[in-house]
Amino acid sequence: MNSEINTSKKPASILGVREYKSLLSWLSSVDHKQLGIMYITTSLMFFLAGVSMAMVMRTQLIKPNHHWLSPETYNQVFTMHGTTMVFLAIMPMLTGFMVYFTPLMIGARDVSFPRMNALSYWLYLMGGILIYFSFFTGDTLHAGWSAYAPLTSVNYSMNKYLVGTGVDYWIVGLLLTGAGTIMAAINILVTVADLRPPDMKLTRIPLFVWMSSINAVLMLLALPALNAALVMLFMDRHLNALFFNPAAGGNPLLWEHSFWFFGHPEVYILILPGFGIVSEVIPVFSRKPIFGYAFMAAATVAIGFLSFGVWAHHMFATGMNFTVYYVFALSTVLIAVPTGIKIFNWIATMWGGSISFDTAMLFCIAFIIQFTIGGLSGVVFATVPVDWALTHSYFVVAHFHYTLLGGTLFTVMAGFYYWYPKITGRMLSEKLGKIQFWLMVFGFNGTFFILHFAGLAGMPRRVFTYPDLPHLATINLISSLFAYVLGLGILIFFANLVISLFKGKPAEDNPWGGWTLEWATSSPPPPHNFDRIPPVRSIRPLWDLEQSEKQPGAVAPPSQKGESA
Amino acid sequence: MNKIRLAMLLFVASEAVFFILLIVAYVVYHATSPSAADASRYLDVPRTAVFTACLISSSFTMWLAGIHFRTGRRRPALAWLLATMALGTVFLAGQGSEYIFLISKDVIISRDLFGTTFYTLTGFHGLHVFIGLIMLGTLFGLELKRGVTGPPEAVESVSIYWHFVDAVWMIIFPVVYLWVLR
Numbered sequence: 001m002n003s004e005i006n007t008s009k010k011p012a013s014i015l016g017v018r019e020y021k022s023l024l025s026w027l028s029s030v031d032h033k034q035l036g037i038m039y040i041t042t043s044l045m046f047f048l049a050g051v052s053m054a055m056v057m058r059t060q061l062i063k064p065n066h067h068w069l070s071p072e073t074y075n076q077v078f079t080m081h082g083t084t085m086v087f088l089a090i091m092p093m094l095t096g097f098m099v100y101f102t103p104l105m106i107g108a109r110d111v112s113f114p115r116m117n118a119l120s121y122w123l124y125l126m127g128g129i130l131i132y133f134s135f136f137t138g139d140t141l142h143a144g145w146s147a148y149a150p151l152t153s154v155n156y157s158m159n160k161y162l163v164g165t166g167v168d169y170w171i172v173g174l175l176l177t178g179a180g181t182i183m184a185a186i187n188i189l190v191t192v193a194d195l196r197p198p199d200m201k202l203t204r205i206p207l208f209v210w211m212s213s214i215n216a217v218l219m220l221l222a223l224p225a226l227n228a229a230l231v232m233l234f235m236d237r238h239l240n241a242l243f244f245n246p247a248a249g250g251n252p253l254l255w256e257h258s259f260w261f262f263g264h265p266e267v268y269i270l271i272l273p274g275f276g277i278v279s280e281v282i283p284v285f286s287r288k289p290i291f292g293y294a295f296m297a298a299a300t301v302a303i304g305f306l307s308f309g310v311w312a313h314h315m316f317a318t319g320m321n322f323t324v325y326y327v328f329a330l331s332t333v334l335i336a337v338p339t340g341i342k343i344f345n346w347i348a349t350m351w352g353g354s355i356s357f358d359t360a361m362l363f364c365i366a367f368i369i370q371f372t373i374g375g376l377s378g379v380v381f382a383t384v385p386v387d388w389a390l391t392h393s394y395f396v397v398a399h400f401h402y403t404l405l406g407g408t409l410f411t412v413m414a415g416f417y418y419w420y421p422k423i424t425g426r427m428l429s430e431k432l433g434k435i436q437f438w439l440m441v442f443g444f445n446g447t448f449f450i451l452h453f454a455g456l457a458g459m460p461r462r463v464f465t466y467p468d469l470p471h472l473a474t475i476n477l478i479s480s481l482f483a484y485v486l487g488l489g490i491l492i493f494f495a496n497l498v499i500s501l502f503k504g505k506p507a508e509d510n511p512w513g514g515w516t517l518e519w520a521t522s523s524p525p526p527p528h529n530f531d532r533i534p535p536v537r538s539i540r541p542l543w544d545l546e547q548s549e550k551q552p553g554a555v556a557p558p559s560q561k562g563e564s565a
Numbered sequence: 566m567n568k569i570r571l572a573m574l575l576f577v578a579s580e581a582v583f584f585i586l587l588i589v590a591y592v593v594y595h596a597t598s599p600s601a602a603d604a605s606r607y608l609d610v611p612r613t614a615v616f617t618a619c620l621i622s623s624s625f626t627m628w629l630a631g632i633h634f635r636t637g638r639r640r641p642a643l644a645w646l647l648a649t650m651a652l653g654t655v656f657l658a659g660q661g662s663e664y665i666f667l668i669s670k671d672v673i674i675s676r677d678l679f680g681t682t683f684y685t686l687t688g689f690h691g692l693h694v695f696i697g698l699i700m701l702g703t704l705f706g707l708e709l710k711r712g713v714t715g716p717p718e719a720v721e722s723v724s725i726y727w728h729f730v731d732a733v734w735m736i737i738f739p740v741v742y743l744w745v746l747r
Contacts, residue, residue, distance in 0.1 A: 112568050112572070113568075113572065182576075182579050185575075185579075186572050186575045186576060186579075187572075189571075189575055190568050190571050190572050190575070193566070193568075193571055194566075194568040194571065220575055220578060220579045221578065221579065221582050222582075223579070224579045224580065224581075224582040224583035224586070225582055225583075225586055227583055228582075228583050228586035228587055228590075229586070231587075231685070231689070232587075232590065232685065235674070235681070235685055239674050239675070240674065240675035241674050241675065241680075241681040241684075241685065242675065242677065242678055242680075242681045243590065243681055243682075243685075248677065248678065249594070249597070249598045249599075249600070249677070249678050250594075250678060250681070251593075251594075254590060254593065258586055258590075261586070
């Protein structure tokens with residue numbers, strides 16, 4: 001159907017694009033598509049490292065009183081697992097999708113500041129390398145990804161060789177990636193504000209772009225809080241400042257407040273683009289427009305606002321004034337409302353649709369169920385006494401893995417299966433995809449559902465081993481065995497990415513019958529993105545185009561419904 | 566809105582959060598630390614008020630420079646830009662001499678929470694003034710070389726940044742200097 005739009009000769013896959021053939025074209029690239037691919041590829045490498053560390057942890061925890069890893073090593077492994085997954089894997093992976101697809105979806109040639117886009121990427125890469133470089137000093141950060149003071153102070157951060165530079169690598173690395181993230185956020189926001197074609201009104205931009213924009217606002221306003229906290233920590237460590245030094249009147253809680261003021265918006269930064277992906281995939285595979293477009297966008301804005309007002313629920317156990325408890329418990333319950341609106345809208349979109357169960361759609365369906373479980377166990381924590389009992393236990397670990405792994409990672413997988421044909425010009429293997437999907441669903445739920453019970457039984461997180469108390473050995477054995485299944489699923493995903501790039505079925509321009517503008521160009525898109533941009537009269541421009549081809553002369557296509565819903 | 570101006574506004578919003586956290590750290594420790602009263606005796610409020618006036622008037626000169634750039638009058642524009650840079654430099658020099666005085670009285674960053682928060686907050690503000698001076702200098706150099714037809718957005722976005730740096734100081738000055746426990 002897009003034959004008239006793509007008149008230029010199209011290469012078979014991204015490997016055949018002339019402009020992308022030389023290594024120099026990648027190293028010096030300012031093309032948002034190349035940078036998006038570089039973001040995603042780099043983050044996949046870090047993701048693989050993070051998964052390996054997870055496997056190491058589950059192996060260490062496979063039986064009680066296990067002394068395979070020393071406590072020092074285990075501390076470093078769980079710290080780097082968290083740091084990697086949050087800052088170096090998931091966030092940049094989502095940024096990669098944002099950078100790649102935001103311009104394509106609004107019909108732009110590139111982002112507003114292509115060179116700043118490149119700088120963002122390189123800062124991220126260098127920051128990531130710097131953080132990993134601390135492995136070579138024999139001492140990475142071992143205070144957990146949230147790096148609570150005073151564990152990061154000079155006295156507490158030494159290892160047995162009296163080396164304590166891991167914290168410093170971590171600080172500087174995160175400052176670099178943070179600067180890159182802020183730049184990327186500015187870039188996305190300005191692109192959406194400035195580069196839309198005149199008929200691409202704000203009420204017509206795809207939901208992925210809506211959610212990416214709100215996500216960019218969160219990045220813009222949350223990352224500087226982390227930077228401020230990191231700067232204070234750096235002053236403490238190198239200029240003998242006293243911010244977090246209780247002996248001199250400083251207060252470690254200042255770190256916690258600063259960190260979680262960043263940290264809670266951060267968890268929404270880690271999920272909002274995922275919500276966006278799901279909001280793109282579900283309508284296409286249900287053959288229905290999204291239910292409640294305006295509500296979806298508005299709920300995202302509400303989440304964005306509320307996410308800055310809930311941070312202290314990470315700190316209920318530190319002891320607070322009761323008014324503070326009420327306020328933060330209430331805001332925590334409140335933020336579940338817009339999230340719930342989204343869940344219902346996705347279900348309503350599927351309701352009565354003719355659903356095709358391709359891998360991308362399967363991941364979305366599993367996401368809805370798993371994220372709801374993770375969301376509900378999160379609401380449980382809004383009840384302050386429950387939080388007191390369960391904080392820092394494996395219940396927390398299970399909760400946030402249900403949102404970040406069963407939630408975000410599953411949306412990212414859906415994104416890969418949905419957009420890989422567009423990015424590379426090849427289809428991902430559906431056969432491998434379905435195997436991967438079922439391995440991941442069983443592996444993930446097997447690993448983490450049972451950890452709720454480990455937490456309820458009182459097993460604390462971030463401890464290298466545990467005593468042989470009733471049930472703990474069984475729970476952990478089951479969890480570890482399922483973790484290997486999950487790991488196998490992820491390996492198959494990587495194999496699928498590589499194999500399909502060379503051997504995959506060539507992709508059509510619009511293999512899924514998508515309706516948004518990225519499908520109006522060739523797969524892979526030419527460096528200039530579009531030869532011609534179809535008119536945008538609703539949230540589904542390609543659907544309108546199809547209808548007007550079927551019934552020439554139809555001025556107002558029936559998809560108006562989707563716009564006003 | 567012009568994209569360069571929008572980008573700078575977004576950047577400034579991000580920076581604002583950064584400063585809010587540093588200011589909150591100052592306020593919290595100033596209210597709770599007994600050493601604050603002792604150390605803040607050394608702050609010379611009238612003297613800093615003079616330098617504050619310099620910084621505030623530099624916002625005014627920057628605004629004038631912007632007007633002249635927009636109407637294409639090159640000479641007055643460059644003159645006001647130069648005045649802005651001079652006032653900014655005077656402010657930084659004042660801050661430097663203040664630091665030297667404080668250090669001579671042994672008010673250093675590791676002395677107490679006042680030293681810690683004071684130097685961090687004013688230091689990062691000073692850094693931002695310094696970066697602003699570099700931006701102004703770049704603008705000045707470019708205009709000198711290129712002539713009248715420089716991009717008006719560049720002037721406007723640097724101007725937004727400069728006003729922001731001023732605005733931050735207008736919060737820091739009352740919080741740090743006018744809220745002195747005696």
